[in-house]
Amino acid sequence: MPKKDVDLKHVAQNVGHSSRATCGACHFNGGGGDAIKHADMSRQLLTPDRNCDIHMGGYDFDCAECHKTRNHQIAGKSSSVPVAEGVVSCEKCHSDTPHYSGGLLDHHLNDHSRTLACNVCHAPVFAKCKPTKTWWDWSKAGDKNREVKKDKYGQPDYNWKKGEFKWEESGVPDYTWYAGYMDRVLMGDKVDLNADVINLTNPVGSIHDPLSKITAFKIMKGIQAVDADHDYILVPHLFPKDKDDATAFWKHRDWEKAFQAGMKEVGLPYSGAYKWKETWMYWRVNHEVMPAEMALSCVQCHESLKGDQTCNRCHQDNRDIDFKAIAHKGTDFSYMKSMGRDVDHLIEKTDYINFKALGYKGDPIIHGGRFKKLPMGYKAPAD
Ligand code: HEC
Ligand code: HEC
Ligand code: HEC
Ligand code: HEC
Ligand code: HEC
Ligand code: HEC
DSSP, X not given: OOOTTOOHHHHHTTOOOOOHXXXXXXXXXXXXXXXXXXXXOSGGGGSOOTTTOIIIIISOOOHHHHSOEETTEEOOOOSSSOOOSOOOOHHHXXXXXXXXXXXXXXXXXXXXXXXXXXXXXXXXXXXXXXXXXXXXXGXXXXXXXXXXXXXXXXXXXXXXXXXXXXXXXSBOOEEEEEOSEEEEOOTTOOOOTTSSEEXXXXXXXXXXXXXXXXXXXXXXXXXXXXXXXXXXXXXXXXXXXXXXXXXXXXXXXXXXXXHXXXXXXXXXXXXXXXXXXXXXXXXXXXXXXXXXXXXXXXXXXXXXXXXXXXXXXXXOOOTTOOHHHHHTOSOOHHHHHHTTOSOGGGTTOOOSSOTTTTTOSSOHHHHOOSSOOOSTTOOOOOO
8 A cells, every 4th residue: 555655657667676675675674673673684784794694795695586586475484474475495505415515524514404403503693793682671661751871782772662672792592493383472362471471483393303403593582561351462552643643652651542542453352451471582593694614613512522532532533634623613703703793702602502401411422412322332421
C-alpha cells in the first residue's frame, strides 16, 4: 500500500537487480535501527571490510548471490517466523566436506562439520563490526527525565520511548543443538507465567539426534508485558497514528491505554492486568563469516590440546611437522584487538564451547565424541 506521493511509474521504470543497499534498507534496521536485532547485519555491509564479512567484503557478494530469488520468492529461512521460500545453506555452495586445502587439518575439520555448524568456527563472534542490542527492558520506558548514559561503545543505555538497553560488540554467541527448526510463540499463544524466562523462539535439537548440530546464536533478551489472566504476550500501541491519537504510548506514556488500544487492533481480548516477564529470542548467526585463516583453532575448544601434547596424543610424532603450531592455527584475536575490537577476554580462551552444557562428559578428546568411542585404546582418566 504505497503512500499517495510515491510515483509508481518512476518506480516501475527503475526496476533492476537488487543490491546490498536495497535489501539492507529494511534488513539492516530490524528492531528499529542499525544492527539492533540482527547481530550480523548492519550498514557496515554496504562497504564492508574483508574481515567483517568475507563474502560481502572480500568477494563483493550481493545478498541475492546467496538468497537466490525466483518470482519474488527469496530463499532463506529466518529464525523467527519463516514464510519458507526455500533455504540457504553454506553446504549448498561449499558441500559438507568443504576443507580441501591439502593441509593436515582437513580431515578433522570435515569430520567436525557433522557436529558443528560452519559458523561456530567461521563466525566466532557476532556484531564484530558494530555493537548490537542484547538487552531491551520495555518496563523502564516512559521516564523523560532519566539521564541517558553512553556505554563503552558510545551506545545509549536508555531511551524514554523504548526503555533500558545493553549492547555488545564482538560478543561470543550462545551455542546450542539445532536441527533446523524452532519452537515459537506466536501472537495469542499461551506462555508459562511461572517460568523465569519465556523463550519466544527456541531451537529444537539434541546431542542424541545425529542431524542436530551445535549452532551459534545471539540471544535477544528483554522484558516484555504479558496479560496476567490470558497468559499471552501483549501488543502495545506505541507510535501515534496522527496528532489526535490519544492512546499511543509515545504520546501519553500510559501502558494501560497502550495495551487496550494495541490488543483491540490485533483482535485479542486484554484482561486489564499485566505482568512484566523476561523474554528471550534466539537469532542464528548466519552472516559475518570471517576469512578462513581467522576460524577458531583446535585449542580454542580443546583445552586438552593446549599443553605440550597436542596431535601427538593420538598421532605419532614426526620431526618435519610442528603439531603445536597446527593446533594453534586459527583466529588471531590479538589482531582483532589491534584493530580496536573488544576481544581482550578472548585471547588464549580455550573453552569456546562448554562441552558439559551441551551434554558431553567433558572435552571429547578425553571423553569421546557422540559418533565414536575414543581411538587407539586411549583410556580416559577416571574422573
Ligand atoms: C521493504 C522491506 C524489505 C526489503 C526491501 C527486503 N526485505 Fe526481506 N524481509 C522483510 C520483512 C518485514 C521480513 C519478515 C521478517 C520476519 O519475519 O521477522 C523479511 C524476511 C526475509 C527473509 C526471511 C524469510 C523467511 O522465510 O523466513 C529473508 C531471507 C529476506 N527477507 C531476505 C531479503 C533479501 C535478500 C532482500 C533483497 C533482495 C530483502 N529481503 C529485501 C522486509 C524486507
Ligand atoms: C554468503 C551467503 C550469504 C549472504 C551474502 C547473505 N546471506 Fe543472509 N543468510 C545466509 C544464510 C546461510 C542464512 C540462513 C538461511 C536458512 O537457514 O535458510 C541467512 C539468513 C538470512 C536472514 C534470516 C535471518 C534470521 O535468522 O532471522 C535474513 C533476513 C538475511 N539472511 C538477509 C540477508 C541480507 C539482507 C543480505 C545482504 C546484506 C544477506 N542476507 C546476505 C547467507 C547469506
Ligand atoms: C552462494 C554460494 C555461497 C554460500 C551460500 C556460502 N559461500 Fe562461502 N564462499 C563462496 C565463494 C564463491 C567463496 C570464494 C571462493 C572460495 O574460497 O571457495 C567463498 C568463500 C568462503 C570462505 C573462505 C574465505 C577466504 O577466502 O578466506 C569461507 C570460510 C566460507 N566461504 C564460509 C562460508 C560459510 C560459513 C557459509 C554459510 C554461512 C558460506 N560460506 C556460504 C560461496 C558461498
Ligand atoms: C571446527 C571448526 C570448523 C568447522 C566446523 C568448519 N570449519 Fe571451515 N575452516 C576451519 C579452519 C581452522 C580453516 C582453515 C584451515 C587451514 O588453514 O588449514 C577452515 C577453512 C575453510 C575454508 C577455506 C578452504 C580450505 O580448505 O581451507 C572454507 C571454504 C571453509 N572452511 C568452509 C567451511 C564450511 C562451509 C563449513 C561447514 C560445512 C566449515 N568450514 C566448518 C574451521 C572450521
Ligand atoms: C568449536 C569447537 C571445536 C573446535 C574449534 C575443534 N573441535 Fe574438536 N571437537 C569438538 C566437538 C563438539 C567434538 C565432539 C564431536 C562429536 O560429538 O562427534 C570434538 C571432537 C574432537 C575429536 C575426537 C572425538 C571423536 O569422536 O573423534 C578430536 C580428535 C578433535 N575434536 C580434534 C580437533 C582438532 C584437531 C581440531 C582443530 C582442527 C578441533 N578438534 C577443533 C569441538 C571443536
Ligand atoms: C584424540 C585423538 C586425536 C587427536 C588429538 C588428533 N587426531 Fe587426527 N586422527 C585421529 C583418528 C582416530 C584418525 C583416523 C580417522 C578418524 O577416525 O577420524 C585421525 C585422522 C587424522 C588425519 C587423516 C589421516 C589419514 O590417513 O587420512 C590427519 C591428517 C590428522 N588426523 C591430523 C591431526 C592433527 C594435525 C591433529 C592435531 C591438530 C590431530 N590429528 C589430532 C585421532 C586424533
